[in-house]
Structures are given as C-alpha cells and as structure tokens.
Amino acid sequence: GEDVEQSLFLSVREGDSSVINCTYTDSSSTYLYWYKQEPGAGLQLLTYIFSNMDMKQDQRLTVLLNKKDKHLSLRIADTQTGDSAIYFCAESLNQGGKLIFGQGTELSVKP
C-alpha cells in the first residue's frame, strides 16, 4: 500500500543547512511535495517535484529525488529561526489528486 515515512525531529543552529528526508513506497507516484505547517495553521506548499526530475532548486530550498531508492529530501540553506515549523512530504499520482502525507518532521532552529 501507499506509505510515506519521515523522521520526526531535526534540530539545527541558525545559519546551518537543514536536510529533511522522506521515503515513499508507491513507485507510481508522479508528484512529490513539501509542505510547511506553522503552529495552529494550515499547510503552505513550499515546492514540488515531478517524478521525472532529479533535483529542483528554488532560492534557499533544494529538493533531491532518488527515484530508484524512493527517497526525497528537502535542503534548506542558511536556516533561520522563522523556518522552525513542521515539514510534511506528500505524494500523489496526479497534480491536485489525493495526497498521501508523511508524519511530518518538526524542525527546531536554535539561535
């Protein structure tokens, strides 16, 4: 069945890079997403990648996809205290379709 796994916690110092990892099981997933959720708020789409891409960079965010290992990562360069939040990876078969979410990784950025 479909399953998405993430580590639960990550703590970094301000200015360092953060790398959040995600693994998924459904090889037919076409779209892979990273969402950010701040306390008590909804989800904000950060970036997404198509399954035929290996990498996507958007300002401080870099997404790497290893389709063979079904591994997705999100790197945040120069992490700031405002980046402290829960980050969810998600997969879907088509854009806008049913999303399967990971458990979320709580990123804590220390000054």
Next chain:
Amino acid sequence: GAVVSQHPSWVICKSGTSVKIECRSLDFQATTMFWYRQFPKQSLMLMATSNEGSKATYEQGVEKDKFLINHASLTLSTLTVTSAHPEDSSFYICSARYRDSQQYFGPGTRLTVT
C-alpha cells in the same frame, strides 16, 4: 496565490451537539474540495473528497453519517460533525482545487468537544 478560508478557526462544543465548519475558496472556483483531519503531532488524514454538486466520497473508516459534507457551490463546502464526542476533538483542514490544479489549503479549524 489562491486563498482558502475556514470558519470558525476554533470551536468548543458540548458532547452530543453538532457543529458545522465552513471552507471557502475566496478567489477561484473550487471544483473539488478535500477534508482532512489532523491529531496533535500527527499527519493529515484524508477524510473525504467532494466535487461540486455531487455526493462526497469518503475514505475507508470515515463514518459518512457522522461527518456530513456538503459542497453546494463552487466556493463553499461544509463539514458538519454530528453528535460530537470528545474523541472527535481534532484539527480539521480543508483544501480546494480548480480542476487539476494543485490543492490550496485552508488555515484549519480546531474543534474541542467537552
């Protein structure tokens, strides 16, 4: 970007009563809306998918008679939790999309049943 709102943002109700949560797409027509439930420190679980003018499609294990979903217009969907109990306390999040666009998420509604 597209904006989705939810109302109320927080509601407290007594056990046995019903509560309605609204989800609105403010600047686009939402042909499909999704309702998710999130427990503290946990992931989002899809409850149901609703297309405008059609009956909602519920995920396995979600009681459709308890969680009534109405998607009567292209900008509004409602989730009614009937005969609420403390175990229904949760964070409910909706999302909306236009045709095959990405999903845009609302800010969520925190429901506390006492």
